[in-house]
Each structure stands twice: as structure tokens, then as C-alpha cells.
Amino acid sequence: MAKSAKVASIPRQAIHHKATEKVATLGSLKGKYHFHFCADRECRLIYSDACGDPGSNGRCHLHRGGLRRPIWISSRDPQACCIGNCLMVGTTDQLVFYKLAGPGPWFQCQTCYRAHGWPCA
Secondary structure, eight states, rough: OOHHHHHHHHHHOOOOOOOOOOOGGGGGGGTTTTTEEOSSSTTOEEEEEEOOOOTSSOOOOTTTOOOOTTTTGGGGGGGGGGTOOEEEEEHHHHHHHTTTTTSSEEEEETTTTTTTSSOOO
16 A cells, blocks of 8 residues: 555656657658649640659650550649639649649649649730
8 A cells, every 4th residue: 555655645747749740851752642734835744654764854744755644633623714814833732732742833823723744815
């Protein structure tokens, strides 16, 4: 009984943990699926891959030569609401959140939120 009385007399203390914030970087997209826009300025199409170099753009499916473009990615093509309604995606957090890679800049429609590599004018 003496032991339990001794433990009961010690006051409890709260332990405070400091939360660590994760810093978003484009390097975190390496090896995971993310989006690039075609290096051909006239194309305006995006493509998805899991490349090891998220800092550079290549060619889209159509400009690689004979590869069919996946049907699901056509839903990300610019729409009529995108013309003159795009703002530049400014922060690294936004780029990582939307999985947008490449040298940039990226532009996003303020109506449908589709992201494009070139402003829709």
C-alpha cells in the first residue's frame, strides 16, 4: 500500500507535442502520378505520368508519335469557360495539391478549375 500511496502523490503533468508541418515540394511528386503540359506551345494538352523528373515537360500522347490519348484525360481539356478566365497557379502548395509538375507556369480556370499549361486567350 505504501507504493500506491507514493504514486498517487505525484502530480500529473501534461505532455505538449509540437506538430510538425509538412512542406510541400515538387520533388514529392517524383515517382507518383502527376500532370505535365505538352512542350509544344500550340498543343495546350496535358498528360499524366509518374516520371522521375517532375521539373521538365515532354510531349503529350499525340506528339510522342502514334500513341493513343487516354479517354479519361480528355475531360481535362480546356473548355469554353476557360477562355479569358484563367489565373496563374501561384504557390507550390497548390501545384503539389493539384499534382501539377513541370517548369510552369500553370493556369487554372476560375469556373471549372481545369489546369492548363498555357493561358486560354
